[in-house]
Amino acid sequence: MVKALPGGAFDRVIVFDLDDTLYLERDYVLSGLKAVGDWAIANLALHGLGTAMIDRFEAGYRTRLFDEALIELGFHPSERLITRMLAVYRQHRPDIRLADDAAAFLARRHPRTAFAVITDGFLDAQKRKIRALNLYRRGIHLGICTDRWGREGWKPNQRAFRHIESIFGLSGMKYTYVADNPTKDFHAPISLQWDTVRIARPQRMHIAPSGDLIDAARVIEKFGEF
Ligand SMILES: [Mg+2]
Structure with a gap:
């Protein structure tokens, strides 16, 4: 533009x-993880995913945040689910x-x-x-x-x-x-x-x-x- x-x-x-x-950039990541967490509540009835991912990020983890948080909550991190979560993350309206x-x-x-x-x-x-x-x-x-x-x-x-x-x-x-x-x-x-x-x-x-x-x-x- x-x-x-x-x-x-x-x-x-x-x-x-x-x-x-x-x-x-950390504000963008936090905003995106929160959006994915909200999506998981609405679409998977899965509570606590946003917090689990944000806790990992704050603890210094920079890779596999989605996968590890899902596993922690007893969910299988299928490729399809991860792809969907990534799309939600990239398409969320950032709070920055x-x-x-x-x-x-x-x-x-x-x-x-x-x-x-x-x-x-x-x-x-x-x-x-x-x-x-x-x-x-x-x-x-x-x-x-x-x-x-x-x-x-x-x-x-x-x-x-x-x-x-x-x-x-x-x-x-x-x-x-x-x-x-x-x-x-x-x-x-x-x-x-x-x-x-x-x-x-x-x-x-x-x-x-x-x-x-x-x-x-x-x-x-x-x-x-x-
Ligand atoms: Mg830069």
Whole structure:
């Protein structure tokens, strides 16, 4: 989605990642698990699933939350059931809000600075997050869900970043990408000579990323330090 972008109106573009950059991803997970729990009560007459999953998540588990919680409650985690639960999770209406510092930063936008978002993740889910956060009314001009190009379009693919460049028509140094995950977020923007900032929120999900890490030019904990 693109709001009207008058040619030459901007001389700088700040592009944000979404999850754990503009809001806390853990809030999305909790909201999704609660939605799946409510679904299980209504459709399976199964009580306590939401709490069982949330307890596991809070205890630090990050995989097999559905399976293990079902087993704990004496339910067989069939593939069909897990697939259904995943759909409920991705299609729920998220109960999330912008981090206070992000909201304040967006509200202070310089008139010649444009704001955009590049986010990975399942298309349906990411669109719902953008809607729930009301981003287009909070100063974001353009939101790109990389999944519109399929899994291949996800970061570290350059495609979304080049797309931003083609829309705003500025040279690489005029863009800044702000994101949280050195596993995948900074490869493309750095290769295109963008400025990069990593936001390391204390409550973020990817505390200890691994793999082919590329870090941003500088690190902040919240937008107040930008
Ligand atoms: Mg992120």
